[in-house]
Amino acid sequence: MQTDTTVAPSESRRPTPTIPAAGTAELAATAPGAVKVIRRNGKVTAFDASKIQIAMTKAFLAVEGAAAAVSAAMRQKVEALTQQVVQGLTRHISGGGTLHIEDIQDQVELALMRAGEHKVARAYVLYRDEQQRKRAAEAAAQPAAERPSLSITRDDGSVVPLDEARMRRVVTEACDGLAGVNVDEVVSAALRDLYDGMPEAELAQALTLAARARIEKEPNYTYVSARLLLDALRHEALKFLGMSETRPTFEEMKGLYADYFREYIHKAVSLELLDPKLALYDLDSLGKALLAERDGKFDYLGLQTLYDRYFIHSNKTRFELPQAFFMRVAMGLAINEIDREAKAIEFYQLLSSFDFMSSTPTLFNSGTLRPQLSSCYLTQVPDDLHGIFGAIHDNAMLSKFAGGLGNDWTPVRGMGGYIKGTNGKxxxxxxxxxxxxxxxxxxxxxxxRKGAVCGYLETWHRDIEEFLELRKNTGDDRRRTHDMNTANWVPDLFMKRVMEEGQWTLFSPEETPDLHDLVGEAFEQRYVAYEKLADEGRIKNFKRMPALNLWRKMLSMLFETGHPWVTFKDPCNLRSPQQHVGVVHSSNLCTEITLNTKANQEIAVCNLGSVNLPAHVTEDGKLDTVKLEKTISTAMRMLDNVIEYNYYSVATARNSNLRHRPVGLGVMGFNDALYKLRLPYESDKAIRFADVSMEAISYYAIKASTDLAAERGRYSSFEGSLWSQGILPVDSIRILAEQRGGYIQQDTSVSGNFDWDTLRERVQTVGMRNSNCMAIAPTATIANITGVSQSIEPTYQNLYVKSNLSGEFTVVNEYLVNDLKKLGLWDEVMAHDLKYFDGSVQNIDRIPPELKDIYKCAFEIDAKRLVDAASRRQKWIDQAQSLNLYMREPSGKKLDELYKHAWVSGLKTTYYLRTMGATHAEKTTISDNRLNAVGGSNGSVTAKPAPAVAAPAAATDVGSAKVCSILDPDCEACQ
Known part of the structure; x- marks a missing residue:
């Protein structure tokens, strides 16, 4: 009997069963052809799914007795179980890879247990244990000299003996300074997965995966995994640059980084990947400024994301290492500075510290030949064919270079509108x-990443009802936009009519051309006048309905499709510093930008970056305002530098950006900061922290912009702005309250920690460098890079699999694990419990009540408290915030109350509505390393793990609702 195959107990006493050919063929087609199996003797063979089916059949026969036949029921059961095993083994290596024989047997055992075949599984476990003891005895009796040695195939084809000493040195360096990790455990696990003649690249991968498989039971292995991944990245980069005579370890690379950096810049310039101006810097001084030890700050998800999506590459060979990446971005941002080396080093130190991170387009493109660094573009679509297709052309050009788009479609006439040129409709x-x-x-x-756009339409537009249905998965597909996000641009008058159960009239904009540019009381007066004209028959193309009916349909579509989002026109305009020179007609792709647009004249542009909030909370639980001021001062300079340096593919965008110079400084890691402060997200103290932390950011951002104005001059449209009148964001709430005439409950208090009066005076006398300073973006990918929680979001789950364009990654809440360790509660059973309860701690009896409060997940928090925190932030922000709302069990009544609460609380915009799906996480063992695969609505397990929510584009049913995905790899908010 061969002990190196997937076998059942007593197989030598059983005849080989006959397996139906059709089933075998189907299973063979399931697994990728490039998958190999590592035997215990180090040999490699092709993966053969049919062997698993044969072994499973033998296992059943061994338990059920010699007289048992391979019945149709048994055959179906075995085929189904084998299919699960194959899917579990190959879902993470669809492009090819290797499996160890033990991993295959683990999956067989797991499948039997899940199927309730406990007798078969028990016999299988006992048989494996018996065989393992035999192999151990044989190995002990075998002289060391006779034990097989392994060789490694280098990149040049040469074969060398495996250097176990270097393996151990690399792992030891990776584990340095980290508690709870074990060098021997990682090395042993990696050695198990090696085979004779293994390519050098696979050796590095085996080390990384050995550490990655242990993240679930010890979060610090995420840093071990990242440092081991770096070993492969260093080799790839240095080999490409002709510097790979030796393969440096983490410590050895510290002495090589400066030389590498110089070669990297020259090579990238020669390949026309970077701007030749970068080669004119003093590369020696910049190279010496690189802090190689900061390569150790990354967790696995962050570094893998950078490698997959951000690093400069040539023909898919990455030769940009992390510190060179940050310095490249900094060099681009400093390219127009007088002392550019000093500023590049200052910018580099801020980025590489993770205290602040620029937005994704800036990280992608800074220092390249086309440095399109801006995150957001807002356009208005005019009401003529040339203008409409001109706007679509602008969309294409802006999207090409990684810009997210927000389009205002309200000016385009509605269905049935008269067309004079053709005498048609x-x-x-x-x-x-x-x-x-x-x-x-x-x-x-x-x-x-996929092009992304959001279309906005004002609520009085004649086509608003069809607009609401754009994301439905039923109806005429020619009138559906499955890939475009949509958002309602809601005037206050509509909300008043909803609250008062009044009537609402829809108009076509060619008959009411000024409504779109009016806000507040002026809009209300003109709208009422148009209603009177409609009543008199002087406006033909209109429709009237109860406002409450339209509101209910808006909420119904939001519930069903996740769209259109609800955004509020009047607070965006009445609190805009720039209302003297234009109108905010829409927000952007992620609803945090509120800038003026005008067809053919103003394409609004915004440049974004985010402060890492927990990095500014001290160990004793205080906000470090000294550090925060320093961070924001440098960050605002970086953001302002984007405006001149930026590549504009559309001239209108350039002209607008140079005129107004808006930027958007935001925050990320808000929930992490609460963890450090020991504050539950729902608590009054957490709401207060949202207030005081945003006040500090607002104060320092405005101060930094005035300092830049003193140095560089104020922005050209400053005169007449709210800034010039001494009206700061917190002061503009009174304008909204006066115009709204009630229906607002927004806190306007200040902490007393800052001298706002002196700052107001300085703003009026010195001016502002930037028309807008603050906006809170989703930050999903840059939060991954820095290893903190996304934006202002509550934690999704305390343990889950993150899916994005870089793959699937186990994410464990380190704060929770550390707290449980202090209490002696973190063990394998606790990890199992977290998986079983989908990352929630609420049903785990051993966890103390205070930790249950602190570590509530997103769907366990009252959505109204998210609004309350957002309202406190909004009073300090001159733009808006990407605010996702979470609701475990949505209903029409709950949604009605929530969105009315958002409006009354003074919010400018809301973003996705997140609701729980009808599916649950797959419960796996701690050793399986595959979490939260989601079952379909029938309870079956899908082959690909996914979040426990449904994506609107996929039209997954959640009762009667179809809602947005929490972790959609193609979603802008998840990038």
Whole structure:
């Protein structure tokens, strides 16, 4: 009997069963052809799914007795179990890879247990234990000299003996300074997965995966995994640059980083990947400034994300290492500075510390030949064919270079609108939005992520009801935009009519051309006048309905499709510093930007970056305002530098950006900061922290912009702005309250920690460098890079699998694990419990009540408290915030109350509505390393793990609802 195959107990006493050919063929097709199996003797063979099916059949026969036949029921059961085993083994190596024989047997054992075949599973376990003891005895009796040695195939084809000493040195360096990790454990696990003649690249991968498999039971292994991944990255980069005579370890690389950096810049310039101006820097001084030890700050998800999506590459060979990456970004941002080396080093130190991170387009493109660094573009679509297709062309050009788009479609006439040129009637705005949708799909963002656009329509538009249905998965597909996000642009008057159960009238904009540019009381007066004209028959193309009916449909579609988002026109405009020179007609792709637009004249542009909030909370639980001021001062300079340095693919965008110079400084890691402060997200103290932390950021951001104005001059449209009148963001709430005439409950208090009066005076006399300073973006990918929680989001789950364009990654809440360790509660059973309860601690009896409060997950928090925290932040922000709302068990009544609460609380915008799906996490063992695969609505397990929510594009049913995905790899908010 061969002990190196997947076998059942007593197989030598059983005849080989006959397996139906069709089933075997289907299983063989399931697994990728490039998958190999490592035997215990180090030999490698092709993966053969049929062997698993044969072994499973033998296992059943061994337990059920010699007289048992391979019945149709047994055959179906075995085929189904084998299919699960194959899927479990290969879902993470669909592109090819290796499996160890023990991993295969673990999956067989797991499948039997899950199926309730406990007798078969028990016999299988006992048989494996018996065989393991035999192998151990044989190995002990074998002289050391006779034990097989392994060789490694180098990149040049040469074969050398495995250098176990270097393996151990690399792992030892990776584990240095980290508690709870074990060098021997990682080395032993990696050695098990090696085979004779293994390529050098696979050796590095085996080390990384050995550490990665242990993240679930000890979060610090995420840093071990990242440092081991770095070993492969160093080799790839140095080999490409001709510097790979030796393969340096983490410590050895510290002495080579400066030389590498110089070679990297020259090579990238020669390949026309970087701007030749970068080679004119003093590369020696910059190279000496690199802090190689900061390579150890990354967790695995952060470093893998950088490698997959951000690092400079040539023909898919990455030769940019992390500190060179940060310095490259800094060099681009400092390229127009007088003392550019000093400023590049200052910018580099801030980025590489993770205290602040620039937005994804800036990280992608700074220092390249086309440095398109801006995150967001807002456009208005005019009401004529040339203008409409000109706007779609602008979308394509802006999207090509990694810009997210927000389009204002309200000016386009509604269905039935008269067309003078043809004496015909319009088909409305929807067909043109379909073209814009398909353009976003066709023109992706530099090949790095899918093009993304959001269409906005004001609530009085004649086509608003069809607009609400754009994301439905039923109906005429020619009138659906499955890839375009949509958002309602809601005037206060509509909300008043909803609250008062009044009537609402829809108009076509060619008959009411000024409504779109009016806000507050002026809008209300003109709208009422148009209603009177409609009553008199002087406006033909209109429709009237109860406002409450339209509101209910808005909420119904939001519940069903996740769209359109609800954003509020009047607070965006009445609190805008720039209302003297234009109108905010929409927000952007992620609802945090509120800037003026005008067709053919103003394409609004915003440049984003985010402060790492927990990095500014001290160990004794205080906000470090001294450090925060220093961070924001440098960050605002970096953001302002983008404006001149930026590549503009559309001239209108350039002109607008140079005129107004808006930037958007935001925050990330808010929930992590609460963990450090020991504050539950729902608590009054947490709401207070949202207030005081945003006040500090607002104060220092405005101060930094005035300092830049003193040095560089104020922005050109400053005169007449709210800034010039001494009206700061917190002061503008009174303007909204006066215009709204009630229906607002927003806190306006200040902490007393800052001298706002002196700052107001300085703003009026010195001016501002930037028309807008603050906006809180989603930060999903840059939060991954820095290893903190996303933006202002509550923690999704305390243990889950994160899915994005870089793959699937186990994420464990380190704060929770550390707290449980202090109490002696972190063990394998606790890890199992966390998986079983989908990352929630609420049903785990051993966990103390105070920890249950602190570590509530997103769907366990009252959504109204998210709004309350957002309201406190909003009073300090001159733009808006990407605010996702979570609701475990949504209903029409709950949604009605929530969104009315958002409006009354003074919010400018909301973002996704997140609701729980009808599916649950797959419960796996701690050794399986595959978490939270989601079952379909029938309870079956899918082959690909996914979040426990449904994506709107996939039209997954959640009762009667279809809602947005928490972790959609193609979603802008998840990037």
């Amino acid at each position: 319009s088909n409305g705005v929807v067909p043109f939005m379909k073209v814009a949708n398909d353009t976003a799909v066709a023109v992706n963002q530099g090949g790095k």
